[in-house]
Structure formats: C-alpha cells, structure tokens
Amino acid sequence: DAMVIQNPRYQVTQFGKPVTLSCSQTLNHNVMYWYQQKSSQAPKLLFHYYDKDFNNEADTPDNFQSRRPNTSFCFLDIRSPGLGDAAMYLCATSRDSGVSAAYEQYFGPGTRLTVT
Amino acid sequence: AQKITQTQPGMFVQEKEAVTLDCTYDTSDQSYGLFWYKQPSSGEMIFLIYQGSYDEQNATEGRYSLNFQKARKSANLVISASQLGDSAMYFCAMREGNYGQNFVFGPGTRLSVLP
Numbered sequence: 001d002a003m004v005i006q007n008p009r010y011q012v013t014q015f016g017k018p019v020t021l022s023c024s025q026t027l028n029h030n031v032m033y034w035y036q037q038k039s040s041q042a043p044k045l046l047f048h049y050y051d052k053d054f055n056n057e058a059d060t061p062d063n064f065q066s067r068r069p070n071t072s073f074c075f076l077d078i079r080s081p082g083l084g085d086a087a088m089y090l091c092a093t094s095r096d097s098g099v100s101a102a103y104e105q106y107f108g109p110g111t112r113l114t115v116t
Numbered sequence: 117a118q119k120i121t122q123t124q125p126g127m128f129v130q131e132k133e134a135v136t137l138d139c140t141y142d143t144s145d146q147s148y149g150l151f152w153y154k155q156p157s158s159g160e161m162i163f164l165i166y167q168g169s170y171d172e173q174n175a176t177e178g179r180y181s182l183n184f185q186k187a188r189k190s191a192n193l194v195i196s197a198s199q200l201g202d203s204a205m206y207f208c209a210m211r212e213g214n215y216g217q218n219f220v221f222g223p224g225t226r227l228s229v230l231p
Contacts, residue, residue: 031217033219040205041224042207042221042222042224043161043221045219050217088159092161094219096215097149097211097213097215097216098215100149100170100213101149101169101211101212101213102149102166103149103211105151105161105163105219106163107160107161107162108160109159109160110159
C-alpha cells in the first residue's frame with residue numbers, strides 16, 4: 001500500500017543533543033510537510049516543501065531545519081533540542097492542488113520526541 | 117489571514133445517535149477546500165471528508181456528511197449512528213486554492229461516545 005512512513009516512532013534525546021527525524025513516502029506526492037503537535041493541540045506547521053522549494057513558517061525557530069534530498073524522503077533536524085521541543089512530530093504529503101485546493105493530506109504515524 | 121474556529125472543545129454523544137461538530141472559517145479566497153480529520157488516541161491523523169468551495173452538494177462519505185453553508189462560512193461535520201470507535205479528536209482544516217499548499221487547522225473538538 002502507498003503510504004507515509006516515519007522513523008523512529010519514539011525518539012528520546014538529551015537536552016541540546018542534535019536529533020534527526022525521518023519521513024518517507026511511496027505516494028509520489030510533490031508536497032511534503034512537517035508539523036509539531038503538543039498534547040490536545042492542533043498540529044502546528046513548521047515548514048513544507050513544494051518539490052525542492054522550501055517554505056518556512058515565519059514563527060518556526062531557527063533550531064528546526066529540514067532537508068529533502070529527493071521526492072521520497074524528508075528529514076527534520078532539531079539542532080539543539082530544548083525541553084519545550086518535546087512533542088509529536090507529524091509528516092504529511094499532498095498532491096499539488098492547483099487552482100482547486102482539492103487534495104487532502106496523508107499523514108504518517110508520527111514520531112513522539114522526548115527530551116531529557 | 118485564514119482562520120478556522122471550532123467552538124466545542126469537547127462533546128459527548130450516546131452510541132448510535134448522530135452528532136454535529138461545528139466549524140467556521142474565514143478566508144477572502146474564492147477557491148478553497150475544507151477537510152475534516154480524525155485523530156484517535158494512537159496519534160495518527162485520518163482524513164474523513166472533503167468539501168470544495170465551488171461544490172453545490174454537501175459532501176458525504178459513509179456515516180460522515182458535511183453541512184456546508186458557504187454564506188455563513190461554516191462546514192459542520194455530521195456523524196450519524198455514532199460508534200464507540202468514533203471517540204477521538206476531530207480537526208477541521210482549510211486549504212487555500214490557486215496553488216496554495218498550506219493547510220490551516222482548527223483547535224479541534226474531542227468527541228466522546230458513551231455506551
């Protein structure tokens with residue numbers, strides 16, 4: 001089945017120790033997204049890629065970086081995790097909607113990050 | 117700026133009854149899409165239903181229907197014949213048209229289905 005895969009599902013890192021979360025997709029979608037979601041809150045968009053074009057949200061801290069080496073893979077790098085960065089990180093993909101805004105997002109299962 | 121409002125932080129419904137989850141939105145775009153997602157306690161986001169701004173018919177998908185009132189800018193989700201497995205967070209989201217790629221999410225409604 002075509003899908004969005006996130007590894008690892010659970011990640012524990014130490015305060016200040018860089019960590020990388022990965023996302024891959026078999027849907028061949030050209031748009032990929034990273035969201036941060038804290039308990040009982042809506043997902044907060046960090047950035048998205050449209051093909052290789054990177055789009056950063058204005059309020060995304062510099063501590064968060066992303067790479068998309070090819071269509072299938074996208075990585076989230078947290079350079080110096082703080083306690084406030086503990087959250088669920090969701091990767092999503094979508095087709096380019098063109099004029100119509102018709103296509104939904106497909107989400108991965110998420111990576112739950114713990115910072116000790 | 118686009119905005120999604122969900123005024124019900126939590127809702128209870130008896131099993132087998134219908135429930136309506138409210139969503140209002142604000143946009144100046146003429147072309148946009150409205151989406152509902154379900155997020156169970158396991159954390160995955162599950163797409164439920166889509167309504168386009170130019171669609172004249174309300175969308176339906178099995179037990180899910182969307183009550184779309186464009187003039188009032190509302191897109192309420194109706195779940196018929198609630199099941200215990202419907203207990204989850206529900207998010208309303210909007211995607212702008214004209215090659216917009218961003219999705220804006222509402223704060224969510226936690227639905228609890230009672231046996």
